[in-house]
Amino acid sequence: MKGFRLDRLPGLAVLSAPLVWAVLFLFIPYLIIFTYSFWLKKYPTFIPAFQFGNYAQIFADPQYYQVLLRTGKIALMVTALSLLLAYPFAYFLVFKVKSSRVRSLLYMAVIAPLWVSYLLRAYIWKTILGSEGVLNSFLVWTGILSAPTDLLLYNQFSMVVTLTYIFIPFMVMPIFTALEKIPRNLVEAAGDLGVTPWGALAKVIWPLSLPGVIAGATFTFCLTFGDFIAPMLVGGPDGVMIANVITSQYGAALNWPLGSALAVVLLIIVLIIIELSDRLQRKDRIGLG
Amino acid sequence: MxxxxxxxxxxxxxxxxxxxxxxxxxxxxxxxxxxxxxxxxxxxxxxxxxxxxxxxxxxxxxxxxxxxxxxxxxxxxxxxxxxxxxxxxxxxxxxxxxxxxxxxxxxxxxxxxxxxxxxxxxxxxxxxxxxWGAIAFMYRVDKFPTPPTSIADLWNEQYKGKVSLWDDKSAIYVAARLEGNTNIYELNDAQIEQAKQKLIAQKPLIRKYWATAGELVDLYVAGEVWISNTWAGYQSAQIKAKGIDVKEFIPKENAEGWxxxxxxxxxxxxxxxxxxxxxxxxxxxxxxxxxxxxxxxxxxxxxxxxxxxxxxxxxxxxxxxxxxxxxxxWRNLGERLEAYTNAWNAVKAAN
Known part of the structure; x- marks a missing residue:
């Protein structure tokens, strides 16, 4: 009983609720999925077993790694595009906007869509990018196009656009925070020592904001990697991502064992990425310390 | 207490x-x-x-x-x-x-x-x-001066980007018939593979695979799709009600009944x-x-x-x-169902 003190009880009580939550709704479901992944598909449904056939199938059948590769490609594109848009925007907010009211207004403008339903935000892009959508009508009206183009919707382009729009707040937030924390006198010191503004950006601001960039990239990549709504709504015949395959294994194919094995693979990939990003961030801190 | x-x-x-x-x-x-x-x-x-x-x-x-x-x-x-x-x-x-x-x-x-x-x-x-009814095919009257009569019209380059197909294992039945395999519920592995390749070849022409009745209606109404298969009687009536003239047809390769x-x-x-x-x-x-x-x-x-x-x-x-x-x-596919759904999933996964 050493170390047990009555006055710790309230603390334990406060901690136990989230702990019970995590065990009940995260840990146990993961265990169930892990168990299912060794089961066997057998008409009409599936039966308990312990075998590695589902994992073997994932690596033997090209359809699964094709989809994994495509998912990785789309997640990378979304991450890169988000970074390209979010970094200059956050930089502009932190270093160029003088009025703090304008700054928080612009910041909120990016964050506010998070309060709108995901489905609605994805759906909206259909009406913008469609063959008879807003963008096509505009391009035809201005004479840039002679006829509406099919190239805007139901392909990987529309998926990347939609996903970037949806997940960009997760890139802006950590970068904004990282930039805001950079002491201004460091930037001024760089100027005093004869470094050009671009040099200061490259040698001072960018390295100091890297933890924010890494955090934002991790968020955006992992969220996109597991997405299945955008492919359904704005994706075309070449837009199936790994989460869609998992959905169809749990649904149409009624192959929960294979679906579970895929979910485990997806989970491992995401965990590896999070671990890598964590190491990168720690390495960074030491390097600058 | x-x-x-x-x-x-x-x-x-x-x-x-x-x-x-x-x-x-x-x-x-x-x-x-x-x-x-x-x-x-x-x-x-x-x-x-x-x-x-x-x-x-x-x-x-x-x-x-x-x-x-x-x-x-x-x-x-x-x-x-x-x-x-x-x-x-x-x-x-x-x-x-x-x-x-x-x-x-x-x-x-x-x-x-x-x-x-x-x-x-x-x-x-x-x-x-x-x-009961048929899984018929359907087209936009204003886009087809000569009415389509065959499943092959869903593989016609001319309608690239305007074709849709039901996101369902029945896509295999459609492609198998086009290949001349009329035993669509008893296809062997080679015939399923043949149908799968046929469907993969069709992918560049596909605008979107439709997943629900309402989705296909929306695709026609938004001008995205001109030809597809359909649950005969249902979607065509809804599309017509929204002012788009469509017509159903049973292709010469026949249609499935349900x-x-x-x-x-x-x-x-x-x-x-x-x-x-x-x-x-x-x-x-x-x-x-x-x-x-x-x-x-x-x-x-x-x-x-x-x-x-x-x-x-x-x-x-x-x-x-x-x-x-x-x-x-339609017939129950029993243990063969897995082969059909697997092939259809592979079509959707293909690049």
Whole structure:
């Protein structure tokens, strides 16, 4: 009983609720999925077993790694595009906007869509990018196009656009925070020592904001990697991502064992990425310390 | 102190049970079905007359029934799978035998349907035939100066980016027929592979695979799609109602036929309402309800004759069930189902 003190009880009580939550709704479901992944598909449904056939199938059948590769490609594109848009925007907010009211207004403008339903935000892009959508009508009206183009919707382009729009707040937030924390006198010191503004950006601001960039990239990549709504709504015949395959294994194919094995693979990939990003961030801190 | 707490909780639970109990027992029926099968136009009347509250959840494909039932939880009381899926429901133990003596109109339903292999196992009946029709094809009249007559038109480069196909294993049936394999329910691995390659070759022409009835309607209305397959009678009427002129056709490679049956989910607590509901659906109200809302043919010609105009009765082939024989009636694929769905998934996964 050493170390047990009555006055710790309230603390334990406060901690136990989230702990019970995590065990009940995260840990146990993961265990169930892990168990299912060794089961066997057998008409009409599936039966308990312990075998590695589902994992073997994932690596033997090209359809699964094709989809994994495509998912990785789309997640990378979304991450890169988000970074390209979010970094200059956050930089502009932190270093160029003088009025703090304008700054928080612009910041909120990016964050506010998070309060709108995901489905609605994805759906909206259909009406913008469609063959008879807003963008096509505009391009035809201005004479840039002679006829509406099919190239805007139901392909990987529309998926990347939609996903970037949806997940960009997760890139802006950590970068904004990282930039805001950079002491201004460091930037001024760089100027005093004869470094050009671009040099200061490259040698001072960018390295100091890297933890924010890494955090934002991790968020955006992992969220996109597991997405299945955008492919359904704005994706075309070449837009199936790994989460869609998992959905169809749990649904149409009624192959929960294979679906579970895929979910485990997806989970491992995401965990590896999070671990890598964590190491990168720690390495960074030491390097600058 | 602990005991009083437990006692309080149990009292609360019992009270809740007493309060909630009668409310539930007052009658409800939860159905997992196709869009239109629980349309307000005829369900409202049933609810008032029977005192049974109907709540419906919709599926987009026959492959949605098993996963929803396998998830358990006694959420649904009755389901309406098609003839390719009914037997799987029986085999998987998801449904219970039907007491046909409780269905007044039972003997008026086409005998061929009542006796069909998909809903009978070891002399026991598990389903009540309800509606039937064809998986026809459909095109936009203004975009086709010469009306299409073949499945090959869905592979025509000319309509690149304007083609759609149902996101369902039946895509394999379509491609197999185009390859000249008419034994679409008994394809061997090589023939399935052939169909798969055919579908992969078609992918650049596909605008989007449609997943629900409503999605295809939206695709036509938004000008995205000009030609596709369709649940004959249903989507074309909705698209026309929105001002786009479409026409259905049975291609020279023929079309599949389907028959939907009501099946009772095992151990449903709402049997009273379930049988009231089945009686309504097999009578004039339900039979003409589905014919008017979905444009499908009725399984009970006696009831249909009473509530349909002769033209409608004729148009729906009600006096000619041999029409259904001319179609390729869906069949249970049994253990081969996996090969078909796997091939279809591979098509969707392909680059």
């Amino acid at each position: 602990k005991n009083t707490f437990v006692r309080k909780i149990s009292t609360a639970l019992v009270t809740l049970g007493l309060v909630a109990g009668p409310a539930l027992a007052d009658g409800q029926v939860n159905i997992l079905t196709w869009e239109g099968y629980a349309d307000a136009s005829f369900i409202k009347q049933f609810e008032t007359e029977s005192g049974c509250k109907v709540s419906a959840t919709y599926v987009g494909s026959n492959d949605d029934f098993a996963p929803k039932l396998a998830a358990g939880g006694n959420v649904y009381d009755i389901i309406t799978p098609s003839l390719d899926t009914t037997y799987t429901m029986v085999d998987a133990g998801f449904v219970e035998p039907l007491d046909t003596s409780k269905i007044t109109e039972w003997n008026n339903i086409y005998e061929k349907f009542r006796k069909s292999a998909g809903i009978n196992k070891d002399g026991v009946t598990y389903g009540m035939p309800y509606a 028959l939907d049956s009501w099946m009772i989910v095992k151990d449903t607590p709402n049997k009273d309402c379930v049988y009231k509901f089945l009686n309504m659906q097999s009578s004039e109200l339900g039979q003409c309800g589905v014919a008017n809302v979905n444009g499908y043919s009725a399984a009970n010609p006696v009831a249909a004759k009473k509530c349909m105009k002769p033209e409608q009765y004729d148009a729906l082939h009600q006096d000619d069930p041999a029409y259904l024989d001319s179609l390729m009636l």
